[in-house]
Amino acid sequence: MLDPLAIRRDFPIYDAEPGLVYLDSAATALKPKAVIDAMNEYYLEYSANAGRGLYPLAEGATTALDMARERIARFVHAGEKETVVFAANATHAINLVALGLEASIKPGHNIVVTELEHHSNYLPWKELSRRRDAIFRSVKFTADGTIDTAHLETSIDETTTIVVFSAVSNVFGIINPVADLVRIIRKKNPEALILVDACQAAGHINIDIERWGADFVVFSGHKLFGPTGIGILAGKKESLERLTPMNVGGGTVLDACGPTTVYKKLPENLEGGTPNIAGAIGLAEAIEYIEALGLESVRAHETMLIRYALEGLKGAFGQRIHILGTDDPNQRAGIISFTLDGLHPHDLAHLLGEENICVRAGEHCASPLHRTAGFPATTRLSLSVYNTKDDIDRLIRTMEKISRIFA
Amino acid sequence: MTLYQDQILDHYRNPRNFGSLEKPTHVAEVKNPTCGDSLHMDIAVQNGTIADVRFSGSGCAISQASASLLIEYVKGKTVKTALSLGPQDILELLGVPLSPGRVKCGLLSLETLKKSLTDK
Structure with missing residues (x-):
């Protein structure tokens, strides 16, 4: 298994932003020092x-x-x-x-x-x-x-x-x-x-x-x-x-x-x-x-986190959360998009941002998809090798906190 | 300072003047296609004054609260005053600075108001 905390030492941004929870790698991935x-x-x-x-x-x-x-x-x-x-x-x-x-x-x-x-x-x-x-x-x-x-x-x-x-x-x-x-x-x-x-x-x-x-x-x-x-x-x-x-x-x-x-x-x-x-x-x-990390190890790590995030989100929000696409983590490549009843994606992403938790909200340059799916906007989290279970925990805990503000 | 001050949350949860008018003289609807925010305004103008106004819509707290705050402010004021409002006035009504990414959300209300007063 990959050790994401060790991997973080390769990414200088974690020195500049120690509390960063970066869950927007599908928009752009962080850069290792070697690059x-x-x-x-x-x-x-x-x-x-x-x-x-x-x-x-x-x-x-x-x-x-x-x-x-x-x-x-x-x-x-x-x-x-x-x-x-x-x-x-x-x-x-x-x-x-x-x-x-x-x-x-x-x-x-x-x-x-x-x-x-x-x-x-x-x-x-x-x-x-x-x-x-x-x-x-x-x-x-x-x-x-x-x-x-x-x-x-x-x-x-x-x-x-x-x-x-x-x-x-x-x-x-x-x-x-x-x-x-x-x-x-x-x-x-x-x-x-x-x-x-x-x-x-x-x-x-x-x-x-x-x-x-x-x-x-x-x-x-x-x-x-x-x-x-x-x-x-x-x-x-x-x-x-x-x-x-x-x-x-x-x-x-x-x-x-x-x-x-x-x-x-x-x-x-x-x-x-x-x-x-x-x-x-x-x-x-x-x-x-x-390739030094190994694509298979990367994939295993992401799938493990996706499974953890899917279970965590459904456990925390139950019927209120609508996750786009199949529940099978093995079919996903590090991305989960969802809507949460009573909370607009922009409000959610903005408030998560205030806690240095980076997710994406909107239509993600895919308006035909959103129109067909029937959502004007979604919130998207996307993972990479530097993410940990703790990132997911912090995301969900903070989402619960935000949810209470809007309740 | 969080953008989501009590005033904004209050106007989002309990929007003032929410609904529609039976006989509006001016109507407009504006959408922000990138995030799905939408606002609809019905305005009744009498002798150059905004006698009554209602709004409806859906979207993020910033877009909806800013509509509620703006409408509360312009109700009873002249059309001329309403048309002279600028982005800075909306920011003052909201009471918090908007980050570049949220300016659009905050200004959707002003855009809708001006569109309804200038279109017929």
Whole structure:
């Protein structure tokens, strides 16, 4: 088992905020010192641009960026490191795909999303559909909080061009069976391209691009202990090669002068401009950190805490609490969202915040989900390796106190 | 200092002028889609004065208490006075500073009031 109190010593924020109860890792995870140090090392000791200069410092930066890409590729089981594209964040990565496929979307064809999606995996497709006169379809979710596979099947036909879904909903926190869903989609339409939003999966469950079989997988760096400002687009080489470079400029081109611009191969053709070098180095270090803990141990720790939190919340609030999604902790990736009768999520989150207990309240950038579920807003707690049973106890005790104020 | 002073909790639990008017001259409804707060106001204006006003809605304590406090304040005052109110006046009515994240909740009442008095 992981020792979260020992792990906290790796996270300097706990020195700055000794009483912190951080339960918002699904928004962004805290940063281990090793990640900060690796980025500082780049800025302090070899902060040259990558891929351009011929002097030793620049070669150092180029090598570090290259090694980071390789490290990330191994983590997500990408076949070749060239299939790992650096983006500014996951939203940017999704937009690279949506814009890169724009020309291939035919009017009257359809794009399939799900009602579980974060706005970042919803709006790029909604807007793309609108621009191309394509049909925008949204697949329902079940009461358990997973994608409704029967509705997914009937939503896909021979004119479906793209299907996108999240590996884990950022509100329900329930793990979708990605490989099975990909098989279902392929069976209905082998030509449709599939994008998986793995933001809430990364660092919690194994991202296995080969096994999943999707064309594109995206995730952000900052949710798995990495820095902000870096996201990853990965996937099948032949699918990534179908993307028209939309963020063109420095670093993307072989021949900029001729009548037809000749672009570089993957991944450079999709990475216009100086990449977030420190960010990539930091993300690779974050992956190093997770793998040293062991993804299975991380998962076991989170599942134990989720079980503890589910039992504690239901024990304390009984019929007053409404937890979204299945009760089975094994199906969750560190997230619980709920509503509490008589207490608005904003009031609850604000008052918890006054006790330095950090949870998220609102619609979590998932308004289609909230509209369908029938809640204007929910309160979300999300866990990571530095959380303890004591965090959950403090959360519940403080919630009880707040509840009494409002009673 | 906690945002949730007795005055705010009191107005949240026992909102003043809650309900609707049979013959309002001015009506508005405003929603804050990101958190689901909503306010509806019915106003009866007579000779440039807010003769009567009622509100209904749902949402967090800050949005609902601020509506109750604001309505209590503008009732009997002129439309001109009501339209001249600014965010600072709402903060003074609430009696506590709002953090940036909660300003929207606190000002939903003012937005609804102004919308009803300017729309017909």
